[in-house]
Amino acid sequence: MTALTLAACGSGSDASGDGGKTGGPVTVKVWAWYPSFQKVVDLYNSTHTDIKIEWTNAGAGQDEYTKLQTALKAGKGAPDVVMLEFQELPTYQLTKHLVDMGKYGANDLKSSYVDWAWKQVSQGDKVYAIPVDAGPMAMLYREDLFAKYGLTIPKTWDEYKAQAEKLKTASAGKAFITDFGGNDGGFMTGLTWQAGSKPYAYDTANPSNIGIAVNDAPAKQVMSYWEGMVTGGLADTKAYGTTDFYNGLGSGKYVTYLAAGWGPGYLASVAKTTAGKWRAAPLPQWTAGADAQGDWGGSSFAVTDQAKNPQAATKVAMEIYGAKNTGAWKIGIDEAYLFPTATPVLESDAFLKKKYDFFGGQTVNDVFVPAYKAIAPFSWSPFNSYNFNQLTTGINGAIEKKTSWTAALDTAQANVTQYATQQGFKVQ
Amino acid sequence: MTEVQTKPAAAPAAAGPPARRSPVKNAREAATGWLFVLPFVVLLVAFLLLPMAYAFKLSLYRSTLIEGEHFALFENYTQAFKDPLVREGVLRVIVFGLIQTPVMIGLALLAALLIDHATSRFARVFRLAAFVPYAVPVVIGTLMWGFLYSKDTGPLGSVLHIDFLSSSWVLASLGNVVTWQWAGYNMIVLYAALQGLPREVYESARIDGAGPAQIAWRIKTPMISSAIVLATLFTILGTLQFFTEPLILQPLNPGSITQHYTPNVYAFNQAFSFQQYNYSAAISFLLGAVVFVGSYLFLFATRKRSAL
Numbered sequence: 001m002t003a004l005t006l007a008a009c010g011s012g013s014d015a016s017g018d019g020g021k022t023g024g025p026v027t028v029k030v031w032a033w034y035p036s037f038q039k040v041v042d043l044y045n046s047t048h049t050d051i052k053i054e055w056t057n058a059g060a061g062q063d064e065y066t067k068l069q070t071a072l073k074a075g076k077g078a079p080d081v082v083m084l085e086f087q088e089l090p091t092y093q094l095t096k097h098l099v100d101m102g103k104y105g106a107n108d109l110k111s112s113y114v115d116w117a118w119k120q121v122s123q124g125d126k127v128y129a130i131p132v133d134a135g136p137m138a139m140l141y142r143e144d145l146f147a148k149y150g151l152t153i154p155k156t157w158d159e160y161k162a163q164a165e166k167l168k169t170a171s172a173g174k175a176f177i178t179d180f181g182g183n184d185g186g187f188m189t190g191l192t193w194q195a196g197s198k199p200y201a202y203d204t205a206n207p208s209n210i211g212i213a214v215n216d217a218p219a220k221q222v223m224s225y226w227e228g229m230v231t232g233g234l235a236d237t238k239a240y241g242t243t244d245f246y247n248g249l250g251s252g253k254y255v256t257y258l259a260a261g262w263g264p265g266y267l268a269s270v271a272k273t274t275a276g277k278w279r280a281a282p283l284p285q286w287t288a289g290a291d292a293q294g295d296w297g298g299s300s301f302a303v304t305d306q307a308k309n310p311q312a313a314t315k316v317a318m319e320i321y322g323a324k325n326t327g328a329w330k331i332g333i334d335e336a337y338l339f340p341t342a343t344p345v346l347e348s349d350a351f352l353k354k355k356y357d358f359f360g361g362q363t364v365n366d367v368f369v370p371a372y373k374a375i376a377p378f379s380w381s382p383f384n385s386y387n388f389n390q391l392t393t394g395i396n397g398a399i400e401k402k403t404s405w406t407a408a409l410d411t412a413q414a415n416v417t418q419y420a421t422q423q424g425f426k427v428q
Numbered sequence: 429m430t431e432v433q434t435k436p437a438a439a440p441a442a443a444g445p446p447a448r449r450s451p452v453k454n455a456r457e458a459a460t461g462w463l464f465v466l467p468f469v470v471l472l473v474a475f476l477l478l479p480m481a482y483a484f485k486l487s488l489y490r491s492t493l494i495e496g497e498h499f500a501l502f503e504n505y506t507q508a509f510k511d512p513l514v515r516e517g518v519l520r521v522i523v524f525g526l527i528q529t530p531v532m533i534g535l536a537l538l539a540a541l542l543i544d545h546a547t548s549r550f551a552r553v554f555r556l557a558a559f560v561p562y563a564v565p566v567v568i569g570t571l572m573w574g575f576l577y578s579k580d581t582g583p584l585g586s587v588l589h590i591d592f593l594s595s596s597w598v599l600a601s602l603g604n605v606v607t608w609q610w611a612g613y614n615m616i617v618l619y620a621a622l623q624g625l626p627r628e629v630y631e632s633a634r635i636d637g638a639g640p641a642q643i644a645w646r647i648k649t650p651m652i653s654s655a656i657v658l659a660t661l662f663t664i665l666g667t668l669q670f671f672t673e674p675l676i677l678q679p680l681n682p683g684s685i686t687q688h689y690t691p692n693v694y695a696f697n698q699a700f701s702f703q704q705y706n707y708s709a710a711i712s713f714l715l716g717a718v719v720f721v722g723s724y725l726f727l728f729a730t731r732k733r734s735a736l
Contacts, residue, residue: 066701069703073703094494182682183682207494208494237683238580239680239682242679242680243578243581244578244580247581253580385701385702385703392682393682393687396681400683400684401683423492423493423494424492424494424495425494
């Protein structure tokens with residue numbers, strides 16, 4: 001019955017839409033990028049008569065954003081619901097391409113999410129996206145290699161460095177404590193986020209003002225630490241996502257992998273041969289005994305301004321990974337390695353007590369869930385692709401030319417400030 | 429145009445009856461002519477002139493996140509002129525072209541002369557082998573070289589202990605990929621030109637006492653100079669638009685292959701990573717101008733040899 005009401009409502013509120021043509025199900029077009037999403041869509045379609053999801057895989061991350069930007073600029077071709085990472089939301093909010101889902105009841109969900117995650121997607125009563133998954137960080141490590149080289153689990157970054165030095169000697173320079181992926185802006189931001197860096201002060205309520213501090217003290221602390229690790233031959237610098245990087249993870253060249261919440265599944269798929277040898281431990285801290293955390297990645301569903309039936313689209317965004325939608329979450333967690341943001345799913349036994357064979361039966365979410373809850377609020381800029389580009393260009397250049405990493409941050413600060421000014425922002 | 433011109437031309441001859449029919453006949457012929465070129469004209473307009481006009485229009489506007497779009501005349505162009513990253517990219521492709529073009533054309537010419545000289549079955553096999561890389565899609569060829577270059581897992585990098593994608597090697601490594609891909613193609617062009625030469629010339633040269641090397645260098649090479657110029661021109665055009673190889677290899681070492689490595693890569697990233705469509709259009713137009721001037725200068729410099 002609700003089905004019919006919604007379809008009718010949809011067509012009534014949006015005359016131009018093909019929403020409720022003749023009472024058949026409303027079609028909602030969704031872009032999302034992991035292959036197992038098909039099963040989630042099938043599940044949704046088989047349990048709904050009012051709405052039918054049509055899924056397109058428009059590519060992951062930047063690939064999808066490129067297509068989305070083009071479609072939004074062209075004024076047609078964008079989906080109704082789109083998968084966006086948190087850091088991309090301000091860009092589309094500012095250009096007014098996202099529908100405020102608060103109007104369609106999205107605020108009801110607020111209590112299901114921890115504060116920082118909800119703040120990532122909303123502005124007061126305005127809701128621009130429904131969070132799906134997040135990327136709290138932790139340290140994945142090879143238990144067997146730790147034993148072989150006589151390493152102990154580091155609790156602080158100082159200890160981490162000490163273990164790295166020990167490893168360098170014990171392995172005669174063949175193994176590294178980890179690989180630092182200077183090509184991944186999300187990874188580097190996750191690390192500086194943990195240290196308390198606040199690169200941007202931005203509030204979409206006041207969209208033309210922005211504070212920029214890409215080179216603040218915590219960011220510099222993190223970068224000079226990793227500069228030391230790299231120049232000391234303690235950390236490798238292979239670009240993430242390359243064959244060499246995967247090879248290093250599989251061959252024991254890297255004994256730890258600083259991962260996000262989606263990392264365990266990702267690792268299990270790229271380093272299959274090392275199954276059972278990995279374990280998870282909390283991310284080392286800058287101050288002994290502290291509990292500071294950072295986030296790397298995570299996604300949400302937003303409704304675009306091209307949605308023919310925003311109400312039905314909002315319903316899809318809210319329900320497809322709804323807190324009560326355990327079937328979808330089972331697929332999401334087991335097959336797409338999602339780290340759920342909705343607390344009822346997060347705290348369910350199915351997630352918390354899930355044993356991972358890849359981690360020797362360890363319940364790794366014991367590590368990730370507390371980390372997720374301890375993440376401090378953070379704000380992104382509305383030009384994240386430029387921001388990440390500056391970060392990766394600067395740090396990679398510094399690695400390649402063996403120049404100062406903190407100087408690279410200063411350059412990034414100057415460039416980002418210039419860019420923001422050119423874009424018409426008042427930089428504070 | 430043609431129809432307008434035919435009228436005054438036909439007017440003085442308007443005395444006799446046959447001449448009176450001729451404008452009609454001319455017009456009909458002109459119409460038939462237009463009909464034949466119509467498909468080409470449609471494609472030219474739809475896929476070249478219209479997009480170019482649109483891109484030019486885009487390049488005259490500026491769109492910012494806060495203030496929206498406004499007409500900016502040549503602001504994007506002045507920015508591009510001042511942009512050190514554009515200059516760096518242009519300089520890089522020029523240096524690249526100055527080294528890579530002679531190497532590639534030299535190799536292609538050498539291979540073509542050798543194959544032309546040899547008449548065994550081996551020559552046919554070699555001809556095919558040299559041409560095969562051209563048949564491999566650029567993206568796949570580049571990915572393959574990326575693997576070969578890898579210091580850890582690649583057979584080349586790990587044996588020679590050279591980091592082929594480090595900043596000191598990367599330009600040479602990219603040059604190698606391009607040469608591998610295109611030398612065979614150029615070789616076929618030159619070889620085809622050699623096949624068209626009259627064989628009697630070699631005979632008289634031999635009678636005059638010329639050896640194979642002298643025939644190749646003093647007779648064959650000058651006689652195919654227009655083909656060499658053509659191949660060189662294509663190579664220059666390709667070099668200035670250098671794009672796919674750096675873009676594909678970029679993720680393997682983003683420190684040495686930057687997002688502004690070549691002007692084309694830079695324009696691509698401006699448009700599709702930073703949504704700077706206007707600035708990207710301006711860079712593309714400037715690059716187009718550089719390509720035009722570059723190829724014109726080359727043709728002008730070689731006009732005596734090229735017959736183009």
